[in-house]
Amino acid sequence: xxxxxxxxxxxxxxxxxxxxxxxxxxxxxxxxxxxxxxxxxxxxxxxxxxxxxxxxxxxxxxxxxxxxxxxxxxxxxxxxxxxxxxxxxxxxxxxxxxxxxxxxxxxxxxxxxxxxxxxxxxxxxxxxxxxxxxxxxxxxxxxxxxxxxxxxxxxxxxxxxxxxxxxxxxxxxxxxxxxxxxxxxxxxxxxxxxxxxxxxxxxxxxxxxxxxxxxxxxxxxxxxxxxxxxxxxxxxxxxxxxxxxxxxxxxxxxxxxxxxxxxxxxxxxxxxxxxxxxxxxxxxxxxxxxxxxxxxxxxxxxxxxxxxxxxxxxxxxxxxxxxxxxxxxxxxxxxxxxxxxxxxxxxxxxxxxxxxxxxxxxxxxxxxxxxxxxxxxxxxxxxxxxxxxxxxxxxxxxxxxxxxxxxxxxxxxxxxxxxxxxxxxxxxxxxxxxxxxxxxxxxxxxxxxxxxxxxxxxxxxxxxxxxxxxxxxxxxxxxxxxxxxxxxxxxxxxxxxxxxxxxxxxxxxxxxxxxxxxxxxxxxxxxxxxxxxxxxxxxxxxxxxxxxxxxxxxxxxxxxxxxxxxxxxxxxxxxxxxxxxxxxxxxxxxxxxxxxxxxxxxxxxxxxxxxxxxxxxxxxxxxxxxxxxxxxxxxxxxxxxxxxxxxxxxxxxxxxxxxxxxxxxxxxxxxxxxxxxxxxxxxxxxxxxxxxxxxxxxxxxxxxxxxxxxxxxxxxxxxxxxx
Amino acid sequence: xxxxxxxxxxxxxxxxxxxxxxxxxxxxxxxxxxxxxxxxxxxxxxxxxxxxxxxxxxxxxxxxxxxxxxxxxxxxxxxxxxxxxxxxxxxxxxxxxxxxxxxxxxxxxxxxxxxxxxxxxxxxxxxxxxxxxxxxxxxxxxxxxxxxxxxxxxxxxxxxxxxxxxxxxxxxxxxxxxxxxxxxxxxxxxxxxx
Numbered sequence: 067x068x069x070x071x072x073x074x075x076x077x078x079x080x081x082x083x084x085x086x087x088x089x090x091x092x093x094x095x096x097x098x099x100x101x102x103x104x105x106x107x108x109x110x111x112x113x114x115x116x117x118x119x120x121x122x123x124x125x126x127x128x129x130x131x132x133x134x135x136x137x138x139x140x141x142x143x144x145x146x147x148x149x150x151x152x153x154x155x156x157x158x159x160x161x162x163x164x165x166x167x168x169x170x171x172x173x174x175x176x177x178x179x180x181x182x183x184x185x186x187x188x189x190x191x192x193x194x195x196x197x198x199x200x201x202x203x204x205x206x207x208x209x210x211x212x213x214x215x216x217x218x219x220x221x222x223x224x225x226x227x228x229x230x231x232x233x234x235x236x237x238x239x240x241x242x243x244x245x246x247x248x249x250x251x252x253x254x255x256x257x258x259x260x261x262x263x264x265x266x267x268x269x270x271x272x273x274x275x276x277x278x279x280x281x282x283x284x285x286x287x288x289x290x291x292x293x294x295x296x297x298x299x300x301x302x303x304x305x306x307x308x309x310x311x312x313x314x315x316x317x318x319x320x321x322x323x324x325x326x327x328x329x330x331x332x333x334x335x336x337x338x339x340x341x342x343x344x345x346x347x348x349x350x351x352x353x354x355x356x357x358x359x360x361x362x363x364x365x366x367x368x369x370x371x372x373x374x375x376x377x378x379x380x381x382x383x384x385x386x387x388x389x390x391x392x393x394x395x396x397x398x399x400x401x402x403x404x405x406x407x408x409x410x411x412x413x414x415x416x417x418x419x420x421x422x423x424x425x426x427x428x429x430x431x432x433x434x435x436x437x438x439x440x441x442x443x444x445x446x447x448x449x450x451x452x453x454x455x456x457x458x459x460x461x462x463x464x465x466x467x468x469x470x471x472x473x474x475x476x477x478x479x480x481x482x483x484x485x486x487x488x489x490x491x492x493x494x495x496x497x498x499x500x501x502x503x504x505x506x507x508x509x510x511x512x513x514x515x516x517x518x519x520x521x522x523x524x525x526x527x528x529x530x531x532x533x534x535x536x537x538x539x540x541x542x543x544x545x546x547x548x549x550x551x552x553x554x555x556x557x558x559x560x561x562x563x564x565x566x567x568x569x570x571x572x573x574x575x576x577x578x579x580x581x582x583x584x585x586x587x588x589x590x591x592x593x594x595x596x597x598x599x600x601x602x603x604x605x606x607x608x609x610x611x612x613x614x615x616x617x618x619x620x621x622x623x624x625x626x627x628x629x630x631x632x633x634x635x636x637x638x639x640x641x642x643x644x645x646x647x648x649x650x651x652x653x654x655x656x657x658x659x660x661x662x663x664x665x666x667x668x669x670x671x672x673x674x675x676x677x678x679x680x681x682x683x684x685x686x687x688x689x690x691x692x693x694x695x696x697x698x699x700x701x702x703x704x705x706x707x708x709x710x711x712x713x714x715x716x717x718x719x720x721x722x723x724x725x726x727x728x729x730x731x732x733x734x735x736x737x738x739x740x741x742x743x744x745x746x747x748x749x750x751x752x753x754x755x756x757x758x759x760x761x762x763x764x765x766x767x768x769x770x771x772x773x774x775x776x777x778x779x780x781x782x783x784x785x786x787x788x789x
Numbered sequence: 790x791x792x793x794x795x796x797x798x799x800x801x802x803x804x805x806x807x808x809x810x811x812x813x814x815x816x817x818x819x820x821x822x823x824x825x826x827x828x829x830x831x832x833x834x835x836x837x838x839x840x841x842x843x844x845x846x847x848x849x850x851x852x853x854x855x856x857x858x859x860x861x862x863x864x865x866x867x868x869x870x871x872x873x874x875x876x877x878x879x880x881x882x883x884x885x886x887x888x889x890x891x892x893x894x895x896x897x898x899x900x901x902x903x904x905x906x907x908x909x910x911x912x913x914x915x916x917x918x919x920x921x922x923x924x925x926x927x928x929x930x931x932x933x934x935x936x937x938x939x940x941x942x943x944x945x946x947x948x949x950x951x952x953x954x955x956x957x958x959x960x961x962x963x964x965x966x967x968x969x970x971x972x973x974x975x976x977x978x979x980x981x982x983x
Contacts, residue, residue, distance in 0.1 A: 073976060073977075074975065075977035076975055076976055077972065077973055077975045078970045078976075080969055080972035080973040081973065081974060083969065083972075084969070084973075107835040108833055108834050108835050110835075111816075111820050111823055111834030111835065111838065112823065112834070113818055114816070114817075114820030114823070115820045115821075115822075115823030116824075116826040116836075117820075118820055118823070118824035118825070118951070118954075119824040119825075120820050121954060122824065122825060122947055122950050122951055122954065123947070171835065204901055653828060654828065654831075664828055667829065704831070705823070753816070
């Protein structure tokens with residue numbers, strides 16, 4: 067045996083240490099990077115940057131009081147808003163019309179295309195007022211808890227403390243709502259039947275003298291965007307337009323009105339461009355997130371009566387679930403077709419300091435921030451400039467926390483919408499023998515309390531049949547165990563409540579939980595989801611579904627091989643357009659660290675179109691497109707360990723490449739919807755996506771932006787225009 | 790040159806320590822820049838790390854040589870090799886720490902310079918903002934010192950926190966890297982030390 071001297075022993079120890087370090091890296095670090103989608107040479111640095119950011123930006127958010135009786139409030143299902151009779155709107159001082167000066171109260175704009183130009187009838191006219199109101203997220207009693215999940219003090223409306231353990235009722239939160247409700251009205255629209263909505267700003271009126279707190283546009287202006295309707299700029303509700311035309315400021319101020327004309331006309335008049343579920347929300351520059359969080363959300367399912375294809379009647383056409391009832395005024399309701407708007411909020415605990423960079427702007431002088439606001443205990447808490455994005459710890463559906471929905475034993479069409487600031491959800495349908503337990507009672511604390519309840523024994527019991535995405539009806543239905551819902555995205559599914567996925571019939575009284583299985587403790591990206599190291603303990607019931615009586619059902623569950631829709635074709639030479647594509651990279655900005663967001667290194671300038679990065683042809687074209695043209699646009703995620711839901715206004719697109727690979731035939735397991743039309747790109751960390759889209763029918767300024775609203779409000783937006 | 794020759798350092802040790810420390814400190818600096826640095830300086834981090842580390846290798850090499858030089862001056866030649874090795878190692882850690890910290894400080898200073906320029910033209914801070922007084926929108930917040938100063942202060946504070954945190958990390962990292970390289974070299978510090 068060879069003798070080993072001391073020097074060799076030291077060398078051996080060093081080598082062993084290196085091997086151990088490599089082993090530990092392989093065991094611990096690499097799986098974590100894979101789990102986060104950061105397993106690349108740049109991803110390693112992104113992961114370290116995240117760790118730095120976590121260490122440097124200490125942001126405290128309140129812990130909302132625990133809702134003691136969840137799943138007891140019925141899910142609100144908005145009825146169709148009734149239109150204004152012609153006799154009424156004709157008598158308005160400024161009736162709607164296609165003439166010069168008729169588009170807004172300033173008298174300085176007209177509708178670019180009036181309905182008659184398309185051979186369409188006059189629009190159905192609605193009136194929606196922007197109003198200050200109070201909103202209750204739950205009727206349940208609540209128990210104030212701290213970050214450890216332990217009972218804590220609360221405060222009354224004067225800010226006087228109440229002892230820990232005092233069970234309370236929640237005060238109403240102040241909202242700015244469409245017609246003073248959250249969510250706002252539901253408009254059931256149809257292709258071929260234009261809709262005109264007169265939005266009237268009454269936010270200066272506050273009859274109940276509600277405390278407006280420290281968020282919501284400080285000038286009380288609004289700017290409504292019908293996401294993602296094919297509309298002219300004056301009706302699109304985008305700041306690239308309003309800063310130059312119409313109001314020539316961020317939005318429409320109190321006392322003003324504007325008529326948004328939604329032609330319900332598919333892009334290019336092409337039936338293949340039809341969509342099926344829009345929503346309208348505020349888009350006021352710099353305060354979109356605050357205004358949406360304050361309640362400016364409305365629902366706009368759009369049906370297709372052509373050939374009775376999808377008109378809300380399950381006996382004809384595609385035979386999706388829906389029982390249509392026509393009202394005498396031209397509106398209609400559809401039973402068994404339910405929109406579900408998901409929104410997470412945090413409620414003030416009275417001890418968390420309100421502080422962010424907006425304080426210095428003098429926008430909320432009465433709040434006198436930075437300070438705590440015990441008098442706002444139990445009301446919605448908001449932070450404009452969150453370094454890690456903003457997520458709430460209470461999950462609501464249609465404005466109600468943890469609601470219950472009683473369904474008939476039959477099929478339903480459920481329309482999912484993520485109306486949250488930044489939270490991404492992943493939904494599954496589960497049963498639970500033991501039922502929901504509060505996360506606090508299970509011993510969780512801190513961010514693990516988000517969602518408040520869990521079903522530890524939850525088991526998947528049903529599947530979703532996805533029939534539509536944000537781009538409209540899918541070419542073929544997709545059966546899914548779960549699906550992700552990113553901010554502003556929509557997913558429509560059919561669920562058969564007559565049987566479980568193993569074929570066992572349901573019985574009256576059975577309980578199913580719509581469950582979120584994606585843990586996302588800050589606005590950066592998920593901590594766990596089924597596609598990246600799922601956390602088996604994270605099963606947060608969001609809505610309880612109770613099986614009720616039988617009901618007639620004439621709908622037909624689409625099979626995987628039954629074609630539902632045709633996609634607008636890609637030109638055979640689309641790859642020949644790659645060299646001249648427009649390229650936009652979204653990235654973290656620089657002010658105050660992680661508090662600003664940029665595109666191509668620039669902040670949003672609402673007065674000019676953006677310029678592309680240098681493309682393979684060596685050009686840096688302006689974001690200007692000729693009317694009637696099509697092009698490839700690339701959106702890159704500049705990294706930093708963030709995900710970005712990136713939204714392009716005005717026409718939906720088709721994703722053709724993701725990370726350099728052609729995905730027109732599918733292939734990206736993380737993004738199965740890439741095969742459909744979409745109006746929002748789900749950008750994973752450091753991803754690059756190339757989309758093909760058209761620029762048809764209208765001219766003028768539009769925008770594209772991240773729909774993480776904290777990003778959008780802090781400059782992650784760019785202007786583009788059609789000439 | 791004569792002095793360097795007289796030092797009779799093990800150039801392999803000098804090179805290994807300088808490269809290892811430059812790469813390790815560079816990793817922290819690059820990832821820190823990804824978290825709080827100016828966007829104008831951002832480029833694919835892996836390439837940036839290699840480039841910046843390469844630039845820093847000569848500075849770290851000088852620090853290591855200086856450590857060896859001071860060891861020769863301060864520790865008598867007849868002292869036990871272990872003592873000399875320990876002193877030399879500690880000096881290497883201390884001097885490479887100084888280089889690493891200066892690197893972070895210079896980088897943060899440049900970031901802050903770029904970022905303050907950015908703040909001065911920040912659209913959302915400068916374009917007109919309104920609030921309601923009575924029932925009338927009143928222009929506020931446009932180019933007020935409040936907003937800009939607050940943004941600058943926030944940026945400054947982040948860099949200060951980052952600096953102190955990176956100081957601690959660089960100290961620990963350099964100690965580990967120096968110890969590891971010296972161990973891999975079997976304690977060969979200078980050509981004459983056996």
